[in-house]
Every structure is written in structure tokens, then in C-alpha cells.
Amino acid sequence: MIFVSLFITFFEIGLFGFGGGYGMLSLIQHETVEAHHWLSTSEFTDIVAISQMTPGPIGINSATYCGYTAIHNAGYGHLVSILGSATATFALVLPSLILMILISKMFMKYMNTSLVQSIFTGLRPAVVGLLAAATLLLCNTENFSTPIENPWQFGISCALFVATAFGTGYLKINPIRMICYAAFAGLLLLY
Template structure:
């Protein structure tokens, strides 16, 4: 039964996940953590971190790791977890494949019409909202702690967040380098 739920869940995420992988993160978290309880928030945060570091789109990588983790946490073995991983990935990509096949010819023919331009103008704010929601959903106690529980971890986490933002946005440091710098700083300062 988990395989059917996994397929349907990721199919609908792929169908309604506008804005790319980062826009899908809040949808994925809402389904796999809060709705189905296939994993904890901490596990999902680890999945997002791994998905960002591995090659490929973050949405596809997240689906792959979530499928594996969901089936593994349900008590199935390694081989069935790999099937769950492949199933979630395929289900996430399937709506895009179907839609691209169906609308590619129509889009080329009508892409300069006012109706199509209006649709894209309406989707832009929704994409920004989904990206903002993904950011806010990752700002949890598991990631930052709290000033009451562990002030050292909280302020170091906030400092790393600010340094990474400034490094990538203002100083234009390569994001991969910033990930590596943050990983080293996290290991040195938090443990």
C-alpha cells in the first residue's frame, strides 16, 4: 500500500509543483513529513542537504531519497527501498513528461498570445511564494535550535546562515564552496 501512496503523492507533487525543485520542497515536506509521517523533520532536512550536494535537480534528488527513506522506515528491506526510490522519482517526473508531450506543439503555436503571457504573469508570484515557503519551512528548531535550549548552537547557526547569504549574494562566492565552508564550520563549531 505504501507504494501506491508513494506514487500518487509524488505524481501530484510533480503535477502541482511549479517553480522547480525548490518550489516543490514545501509540498514534499508537507506530504512526507506532516501528512503521511513517513519520516521526521530532521530526516527530511538531511534529505534536502544531501539533495543539494548531489548532482542533478533538487526536486528529483529529494524524491529519490524520500522514496527510499519512506519505504525503509516502513520496515521493508534494502531492495524494496530502492524500488520506492525509483517509484517516487518516476512519479515526480511523469506529469512533466505527459504535459510536455501534450502541450509542446500548442505552446510553440500560441506562446506569443496574450492569454499565455497572462498565465505566466500569474504563475510568477506563486513561484516566489513557494520558494519563500520552502525557506521558512527549513527554519526549524532542528536546524537552528533555539536561544532558550542551546544558545551556542542557535547563534552559530544564525551566523552561518548570514555568512552564507552574504557570501553567495554579495561576495559572489561559488555556492558549492559555501556549502563546503559551512560544512567545515558546522563540524568545527557545533560539535
């Protein structure tokens, strides 16, 4: 039964997850942590971190890891959990595959019409909102600690957040370099 729920949940996320993988993160978090209680907030935060570090789209990576963890947390073994990974990943990708096949020819024909342009004009702010929600979702105690609980870690985390945003946004430093710099700083300052 959990496989059917997993498939339906990730199919819906794939169907309504506009804005790519980062836009899907808030939907994935809501469904897996809050609605179905398949994962804890800490597990989801770890999954997002792993999904960012591994090659491939973050939405698909997150679905793969969430599927595995959900089945594993339900008490199944590792081999069955791999089937959970495959189920969640396939369900997330399936709506995009179907929609792209159906609309690819129509889009090329109608993409310059005012109706289609109006639809995209309405979707753009929604995508930005989903990306902002994903950012705010990750600004939690698992990633930053709190000033009361661990002021040193909180200060270092906030400084790394600001430095990374400034470095990639203003100084145009390669994001991969910034990730390496932040990992090195975290190793030096928080270990």
C-alpha cells in the same frame, strides 16, 4: 498499498510543483511528514541536506530519498526500499514528461499571446511564494537549534545563514565555495 499511495502522492507533487525542486520541497514535506507520516521532520531535514549535496535536481533527489525512507520505515528491506525510490522518482517526473510532450508544439505557437503571458505573470509570484515557503520550512530547530537549548549553535547557525546569504547574494561568491566555507566553519566551531 504503500507503493500506490507513494506513486499517487509524488505524481500529484510533480503535477502541481511549480517552481522547480525548491518549490516542491514544501509540498513534499507536507505530504511525507504531515499527511502520511512516512518520515519524521528530522529525517526530512536530513533528506533535504543530502539532496542538496548530491548531483542532480533537488526535487528529484528528495523524491528518491523520501521514497526509499518511506518504504524502509514501513518495515521493508533495502531491496524493496529501492523500488520505493524508483516509484517516487518516476511518479514525480511523469507529469512533467507528459505535459512537456503535449504542450511543446502548442507553446511555441502560442507563447507570445496575451493569454499565455498573463498565465506566466500569475505563476511567477506563486513560484516565489513556494520558494519562500521552502526556505521558511528549513528554518527549524533541526537546522538552527534554539537560543535556549544551545545558544552557541544557534548563534553560529544564524551567523552562517547571514554570511552565506550575503556572500552569494551581494558579493557573488560561488555557492559551492560558500557551502565548503560553511562546512569548514561548522567543523571548526561546532565540533
